[in-house]
Amino acid sequence: MPRCPNCSAERTDEYCPRCGQHRIDPDELSARHFLQELADAVTDFRSRFKTAGTLRRLLVPGLLTAEFLAGRRKRYLGPFKLYLVCAAIFFFAAPIAGFTLVSLLDADRSGVLRTLVSAREAERHLDPSYFNARFDVRVQSVYTVTLGVAAVVIALALQLLFRTQRRPYGAHLVFALHYVSFMYLMTIAAGLSRRVGLSIDTAAFAGYAVILVYLFMALKRVYAESTAALAWKGAVSVLLTTILNNLASFVAIRVTLALV
Secondary structure (H helix, E strand, C coil): CCECCCCCCECCCCECCCCCCECCCHHHHCHHHHHHHHHHHHCCHHHHHHHHHHHHHHCCCCHHHHHHHCCCCCCCCCHHHHHHHHHHHHHHHHHHHCCCHHHHHHCCCCCHHHHHHHHHHHHHCCCHHHHHHHHHHHHHHHHHHHHHHHHHHHHHHHHHHCHHHCCCHHHHHHHHHHHHHHHHHHHHHHHHHHHCCCCHHHHHHHHHHHHHHHHHHHHHHHHCCCHHHHHHHHHHHHHHHHHHHHHHHHHHHHHHHHHC
């Protein structure tokens, strides 16, 4: 084809100079080609190394955001893809880390959740073990969605707190996505620490302490304001994080009970 079928630009090479689409080969519709693509996807070690390298650099506060905003992006996963990877890690690790209905009931000192669960079990006429399994699968999915909404709210708050820097909203959203991605990993770590003997309160306190330090250092790297300014803005951000995280958990539990 002398013209690109995607954008109609004239093409003289393997790739379109306007949209970058590869020249179409009739053999691409063959079964052999699809099998080859499947094999390439399974054995794409470069993509795996890229994911592992991005996760390692996520542990350095603010590094990925600073690199992204500076235009150094090819070597790392994008913010949205990284968020999805960390959400998937949380989804699969949540049962191991103790984020199940049984654990939630153990931490329910008020007894409100236990009352709601008992009422829902009676209403649905489900065996407790079956009810627990259905709840665990759904609550993890709903929680990841609500935490994604929290990232949008955190980005809006950052835009307000750092409005004098006149950055576009997308820059704050990149920071929020990296920050929430780190929170997923810390949530798993806090859950695992409970399995080795830490109490729920101790694990939660330690988790928020790490998040506080991480957030302050990330803000310092990305926004580069004075320590005094970052201290109160970081405190506001952590307070907002705590509120949103608790709200996400509350919504996830209530929505999940309605879906079970």
